[in-house]
Amino acid sequence: MKEINASEFESEVIKGGKVVLDFYSTECPPCEAVAPKFEGLSKLYGEDIKFLKIFRQQSRELAEQLGVKSSPSLLFFDNGKQVGNMLSGGIKRSEIIKELDNMLSESRQQEIKSHLKSSISEYDVMILGAGPGGLTAGLYLCQSKINTVLIDIALPGGQVSTTHEVSNYPGFIEPQPGYMLSHNMSEQTKQCGSVYKVAVDVNKIDLDKKEVIIDEFETVKAKKIIIATGTSPNLMGVPGEKELKGKGISYCATCDAKYYNDKDVVIVGGGNSAVEEADFISKFAKKITMVHQFDAFTANKQAQEKLFANPKISTLFEHEPRGFVREGDKIITEVENLKTKTTSKLISDGVFVFIGMKPNIELFKDKLKLDQWGYIKTDEDMRTSMKDIYAVGDVISKKYRQITTAVADGTIAAVAIAKEMD
Ligand SMILES: Cc1cc2nc3c(=O)[nH]c(=O)nc-3n(C[C@H](O)[C@H](O)[C@H](O)COP(=O)(O)OP(=O)(O)OC[C@H]3O[C@@H](n4cnc5c(N)ncnc54)[C@H](O)[C@@H]3O)c2cc1C
Numbered sequence: 001m002k003e004i005n006a007s008e009f010e011s012e013v014i015k016g017g018k019v020v021l022d023f024y025s026t027e028c029p030p031c032e033a034v035a036p037k038f039e040g041l042s043k044l045y046g047e048d049i050k051f052l053k054i055f056r057q058q059s060r061e062l063a064e065q066l067g068v069k070s071s072p073s074l075l076f077f078d079n080g081k082q083v084g085n086m087l088s089g090g091i092k093r094s095e096i097i098k099e100l101d102n103m104l105s106e107s108r109q110q111e112i113k114s115h116l117k118s119s120i121s122e123y124d125v126m127i128l129g130a131g132p133g134g135l136t137a138g139l140y141l142c143q144s145k146i147n148t149v150l151i152d153i154a155l156p157g158g159q160v161s162t163t164h165e166v167s168n169y170p171g172f173i174e175p176q177p178g179y180m181l182s183h184n185m186s187e188q189t190k191q192c193g194s195v196y197k198v199a200v201d202v203n204k205i206d207l208d209k210k211e212v213i214i215d216e217f218e219t220v221k222a223k224k225i226i227i228a229t230g231t232s233p234n235l236m237g238v239p240g241e242k243e244l245k246g247k248g249i250s251y252c253a254t255c256d257a258k259y260y261n262d263k264d265v266v267i268v269g270g271g272n273s274a275v276e277e278a279d280f281i282s283k284f285a286k287k288i289t290m291v292h293q294f295d296a297f298t299a300n301k302q303a304q305e306k307l308f309a310n311p312k313i314s315t316l317f318e319h320e321p322r323g324f325v326r327e328g329d330k331i332i333t334e335v336e337n338l339k340t341k342t343t344s345k346l347i348s349d350g351v352f353v354f355i356g357m358k359p360n361i362e363l364f365k366d367k368l369k370l371d372q373w374g375y376i377k378t379d380e381d382m383r384t385s386m387k388d389i390y391a392v393g394d395v396i397s398k399k400y401r402q403i404t405t406a407v408a409d410g411t412i413a414a415v416a417i418a419k420e421m422d
Pocket of ligand 1 (some may be wrong): 073126129131132133134151153154155156157158159160162163164165167168169202228229230231236273277360363392393394401402403404406420
């Protein structure tokens with residue numbers, strides 16, 4: 001692997017044959033997450049593809065010319081031509097492999113893969129999920145000098161990093177941008193010395209053996225596991241939703257509201273998330289229609305008062321979406337009036353859905369005792385029904401799912417484990 005500067009771009013990249021180029025920055029957690037994957041793959045694919053990196057801050061003009069807008073960004077070149085997809089942000093190892101493979105013949109891909117050596121690493125505690133629950137557990141365990149690894153399929157931070165503003169996390173007088181709060185939590189845990197394996201593919205979780213396989217070749221073992229995998233947004237399950245997911249239907253206001261400047265938006269839902277995110281989306285959108293199945297919102301009173309005072313937002317109670325279609329630039333939402341059973345159409349530029357969450361338990365759900373909604377049952381020390389397996393945060397069976405409660409669960413599990421291991 002070699003570092004180049006902008007003046008070497010022509011000779012090293014354009015005339016360089018098959019090349020992958022990493023635009024990185026300093027003080028960039030996603031760059032730190034991708035660096036070991038890039039280095040590992042350079043050893044595997046290095047005979048066929050040149051692995052180069054370039055410091056983005058010192059190569060601004062070149063980065064702009066190539067359409068690089070964030071760090072890290074990986075660009076692939078074959079004989080001077082940019083090929084494949086540019087990868088940015090929380091890049092997974094499997095995504096890089098896919099692009100590298102596309103530059104090689106099938107037989108060569110097989111040959112390279114045959115050299116892949118699996119690896120095993122061992123820790124005292126493995127935490128699955130680096131949201132507030134997992135990060136807090138990681139911090140306490142690390143401060144107790146317990147060898148801990150945090151594994152996440154995304155970058156650290158969990159749902160907080162996609163929440164535009166957090167006003168109820170104690171210790172901050174002013175509301176905090178969610179990404180900042182999660183960044184601080186993550187850095188605090190990392191600085192203590194916990195090992196991070198983030199933006200990885202989690203292929204298999206074996207709770208009996210306390211083993212997890214990541215990125216297909218690496219086995220991570222631990223004496224104890226804390227499950228902190230949180231929840232994911234519920235889908236509505238109506239025609240057109242899957243097809244338009246990410247192409248007009250969104251589940252994350254922080255990520256996508258900015259694309260709806262001066263546009264018409266439909267929001268589905270009526271709980272805290274829907275009502276609070278509607279307020280945020282209204283900073284961009286021209287007009288918002290809230291579609292909710294009941295005759296009143298279930299969000300807290302303060303949030304509701306703010307919403308009803310917002311002239312951009314109108315409500316459609318006792319209605320439910322029945323399907324979505326795209327017509328040109330517009331999304332047509334077919335809604336049913338639950339009282340009259342008649343249907344009508346809402347025309348908008350985009351749809352946001354906030355209709356609750358489901359626990360992320362797919363890879364181990366048959367092993368643990370769950371409540372009737374699929375959340376993991378725990379005791380007061382956050383122990384699950386399996387020995388040495390703990391669970392914390394939104395993924396457990398409890399009444400209130402907030403950052404403070406996830407943080408509290410993480411604390412309890414870590415202190416209980418530290419006492420046991422003492
Ligand atoms: C839109 C919205 C706004 C919110 N606003 C607020 C607010 O203002 N105040 C407040 O207190 N709370 C708020 N919440 C709730 C709060 O975000 C959650 O309670 C909190 O993030 C839960 O933390 P957690 O660590 O349990 O899970 P999460 O934050 O969900 O983190 C779980 C982590 O696990 C990872 N993961 C998932 N599956 C796997 C796997 N198989 N292997 C490894 N890792 C995995 C995920 O990538 C994620 O990083 C909001 C939630 C939403 C959706």
